[in-house]
Amino acid sequence: MAATFAQPHAHGRLFSTSPLPKPTKNLRSPFTVRMSLQETGPSIAVVGVTGAVGQEFLSVLSDRDFPYRSIKMLASKRSAGKQMTFEDRNYTVEELTADSFDGVDIALFSAGGSISKQFGPAAVEKGAIVVDNSSAFRMVDGVPLVIPEVNPQAMRGIKVGMGKGALIANPNCSTIICLMAATPLHQRAKVLRMVVSTYQAASGAGAAAMEELELQTREVFLHLSILIYILCVQYAFNLFSHNAPVLPNGYNEEEMKLVKETRKIWSDLDVKVTATCIRVPVMRAHAESVNLQFEKPLDEDTAREILKNAPGVVVIDDRASNHFPTPLEVSNKDDVAVGRIRQDLSQEGKLDIFVCGDQIRKGAALNAVQIAEMLL
Amino acid sequence: MAATFAQPHAHGRLFSTSPLPKPTKNLRSPFTVRMSLQETGPSIAVVGVTGAVGQEFLSVLSDRDFPYRSIKMLASKRSAGKQMTFEDRNYTVEELTADSFDGVDIALFSAGGSISKQFGPAAVEKGAIVVDNSSAFRMVDGVPLVIPEVNPQAMRGIKVGMGKGALIANPNCSTIICLMAATPLHQRAKVLRMVVSTYQAASGAGAAAMEELELQTREVFLHLSILIYILCVQYAFNLFSHNAPVLPNGYNEEEMKLVKETRKIWSDLDVKVTATCIRVPVMRAHAESVNLQFEKPLDEDTAREILKNAPGVVVIDDRASNHFPTPLEVSNKDDVAVGRIRQDLSQEGKLDIFVCGDQIRKGAALNAVQIAEMLL
Numbered sequence: 001m002a003a004t005f006a007q008p009h010a011h012g013r014l015f016s017t018s019p020l021p022k023p024t025k026n027l028r029s030p031f032t033v034r035m036s037l038q039e040t041g042p043s044i045a046v047v048g049v050t051g052a053v054g055q056e057f058l059s060v061l062s063d064r065d066f067p068y069r070s071i072k073m074l075a076s077k078r079s080a081g082k083q084m085t086f087e088d089r090n091y092t093v094e095e096l097t098a099d100s101f102d103g104v105d106i107a108l109f110s111a112g113g114s115i116s117k118q119f120g121p122a123a124v125e126k127g128a129i130v131v132d133n134s135s136a137f138r139m140v141d142g143v144p145l146v147i148p149e150v151n152p153q154a155m156r157g158i159k160v161g162m163g164k165g166a167l168i169a170n171p172n173c174s175t176i177i178c179l180m181a182a183t184p185l186h187q188r189a190k191v192l193r194m195v196v197s198t199y200q201a202a203s204g205a206g207a208a209a210m211e212e213l214e215l216q217t218r219e220v221f222l223h224l225s226i227l228i229y230i231l232c233v234q235y236a237f238n239l240f241s242h243n244a245p246v247l248p249n250g251y252n253e254e255e256m257k258l259v260k261e262t263r264k265i266w267s268d269l270d271v272k273v274t275a276t277c278i279r280v281p282v283m284r285a286h287a288e289s290v291n292l293q294f295e296k297p298l299d300e301d302t303a304r305e306i307l308k309n310a311p312g313v314v315v316i317d318d319r320a321s322n323h324f325p326t327p328l329e330v331s332n333k334d335d336v337a338v339g340r341i342r343q344d345l346s347q348e349g350k351l352d353i354f355v356c357g358d359q360i361r362k363g364a365a366l367n368a369v370q371i372a373e374m375l376l
Numbered sequence: 377m378a379a380t381f382a383q384p385h386a387h388g389r390l391f392s393t394s395p396l397p398k399p400t401k402n403l404r405s406p407f408t409v410r411m412s413l414q415e416t417g418p419s420i421a422v423v424g425v426t427g428a429v430g431q432e433f434l435s436v437l438s439d440r441d442f443p444y445r446s447i448k449m450l451a452s453k454r455s456a457g458k459q460m461t462f463e464d465r466n467y468t469v470e471e472l473t474a475d476s477f478d479g480v481d482i483a484l485f486s487a488g489g490s491i492s493k494q495f496g497p498a499a500v501e502k503g504a505i506v507v508d509n510s511s512a513f514r515m516v517d518g519v520p521l522v523i524p525e526v527n528p529q530a531m532r533g534i535k536v537g538m539g540k541g542a543l544i545a546n547p548n549c550s551t552i553i554c555l556m557a558a559t560p561l562h563q564r565a566k567v568l569r570m571v572v573s574t575y576q577a578a579s580g581a582g583a584a585a586m587e588e589l590e591l592q593t594r595e596v597f598l599h600l601s602i603l604i605y606i607l608c609v610q611y612a613f614n615l616f617s618h619n620a621p622v623l624p625n626g627y628n629e630e631e632m633k634l635v636k637e638t639r640k641i642w643s644d645l646d647v648k649v650t651a652t653c654i655r656v657p658v659m660r661a662h663a664e665s666v667n668l669q670f671e672k673p674l675d676e677d678t679a680r681e682i683l684k685n686a687p688g689v690v691v692i693d694d695r696a697s698n699h700f701p702t703p704l705e706v707s708n709k710d711d712v713a714v715g716r717i718r719q720d721l722s723q724e725g726k727l728d729i730f731v732c733g734d735q736i737r738k739g740a741a742l743n744a745v746q747i748a749e750m751l752l
Contacts, residue, residue, distance in 0.1 A: 238704040239575055239703060249718065282614060282615060323608075344650045345635060352650055354652060
């Protein structure tokens with residue numbers, strides 16, 4: 001039996017996030033120049049435009065016909081001067097400086113926490129609304145931490161054209177993907193406790209980690225020494241506890257994001273979460289096994305119906321043909337897929353589910369652009 | 377930084393379990409012929425000798441200097457007649473028939489459940505003690521289900537030379553690996569509930585699945601169509617819910633093995649287990665994320681000390697350097713590795729741990745040979 005190869009990422013190298021490919025437009029002809037939109041709409045800046053998420057920002061903006069009057073491509077000094085094409089216009093990547101945000105309405109940041117800390121407040125001061133994909137401001141009081149399908153109310157009152165800058169934080173990828181599925185169930189039956197085990201893709205560690213996984217796999221086949229630059233152990237045909245630093249309580253920072261961000265997003269300081277975050281040799285979509293304990297009883301059929309009707313969620317739960325969500329099936333897709341929805345045998349009123357979502361897309365760029373859409 | 381390449385499997389193809397490689401002996405010169413041992417000891421039969429576990433039976437027998445007077449290499453008609461060398465003697469693979477067990481003392485079976493059902497009782501009738509790696513008899517009353525470090529008492533009284541055949545079942549790989557770590561903690565504090573998420577290797581689906589993962593990965597690099605023969609979805613750079621059939625309760629058979637076998641091995645019908653079993657693109661070692669709830673409080677330091685002293689267990693739990701168990705590190709190793717030992721933040725008196733073990737070795741062949749050793 002031959003299967004169509006669902007290639008994890010279409011442009012550039014095999015799984016490429018190599019610098020500056022032309023973002024593909026899924027929905028429209030690449031020759032459509034959106035002149036009318038480009039004369040209205042906000043002025044945008046993309047910070048970290050050469051990275052995996054930065055590139056995906058552009059793809060998503062294009063796919064969703066996001067209106068803009070101008071767009072600035074910002075990156076580190078190292079990338080400054082590179083040429084790129086976006087929606088049939090040529091751009092030169094500019095070096096990010098404190099002056100980059102003059103006249104910018106919306107700045108999409110994905111260049112790491114230290115860049116966000118350094119330049120985010122400066123951008124806000126200049127009147128930009130910053131949607132920040134780093135962890136820098138997520139837990140700061142007063143900074144909305146937003147999944148548009150989950151807690152849009154957290155950013156109420158923040159709009160482009162009010163003449164005021166603001167910071168909005170994009171949650172961590174594994175939090176977004178988990179809560180896209182858990183929230184509709186939480187709204188019905190109130191989640192008291194979640195036990196989460198993740199299966200996280202290379203993309204979460206950036207384009208270089210994706211490349212390392214690809215190169216190491218080639219090295220295995222060529223019987224070469226395995227070169228390790230980005231991650232701390234061999235990644236090809238292996239998996240390992242998430243590379244985030246481990247805290248004194250034994251949890252790593254990635255796991256604590258799930259614990260803390262869930263509380264903030266749900267405005268529920270009592271919800272109990274434990275998580276074990278593992279990186280697996282998959283390119284760009286995360287999976288999560290989630291055990292849910294509720295305050296009110298919730299049976300699996302009701303849960304499945306709730307999830308079928310949840311925005312941004314697709315249910316793939318075909319027991320007869322053993323078809324459930326996989327990372328490849330959700331790669332380059334907007335929706336988070338949920339399956340293995342079943343009554344937990346070990347305790348009444350609990351459920352087990354299995355969730356997959358594109359880490360770069362809904363886990364990062366799409367969520368940020370959806371936030372930006374709400375600013376207009 | 378260059379890392380030594382810990383190749384997942386040493387002989388034959390890249391990750392080979394291709395038919396009939398000469399098993400390597402890790403501990404002794406390959407030129408040592410154990411003539412003295414070969415004149416004493418039991419008469420052994422290996423059923424399914426051309427499979428991944430069958431080959432590993434031979435490796436483990438050799439590595440552990442298992443005494444035997446003779447050894448029969450048994451497989452299906454298709455493989456009959458193949459030549460193989462083991463411990464410097466030549467063997468011809470024989471077709472498995474009801475007459476294969478004349479004079480056999482110990483029969484190691486790993487040829488699937490239907491072969492075990494067909495030939496296991498016949499072997500017992502001829503006076504052989506069958507150590508069966510399939511699921512055929514695991515849950516049958518009166519058939520001991522044994523992990524030697526966990527419940528050796530279950531096979532009390534069964535010995536070679538008593539003139540009586542018997543059936544002993546080897547637990548499923550994911551059960552063995554989980555319980556190697558959970559049992560020492562259970563013995564101290566009594567486990568009430570376990571939430572398990574697995575990261576299972578190709579080897580659990582047999583040598584052909586390992587080959588499929590390797591070939592599909594090559595196909596990805598060569599931009600070829602991905603051929604799917606053994607498993608139901610693309611495996612290269614992907615993961616998927618375990619391929620075992622899904623039961624009406626929504627659990628698949630692999631998950632129910634963890635639930636039911638744990639109860640039988642611990643002789644504890646009350647222990648609550650839920651499991652989500654996922655196959656990941658790793659060759660031959662399983663990983664499991666396990667959340668444990670106890671009757672008595674158990675702190676993480678005590679748990680770590682207990683595990684450090686547990687037979688067949690090694691603790692890899694270095695938070696400072698983010699070094700925890702990985703499948704590659706335990707591949708071709710006997711011990712099950714445990715790490716990420718920490719107090720569960722979400723509920724008092726619970727622990728989270730992360731376990732890795734070689735699926736073919738402790739998860740199958742080693743455990744069976746350890747059982748056979750207890751028969752002598």
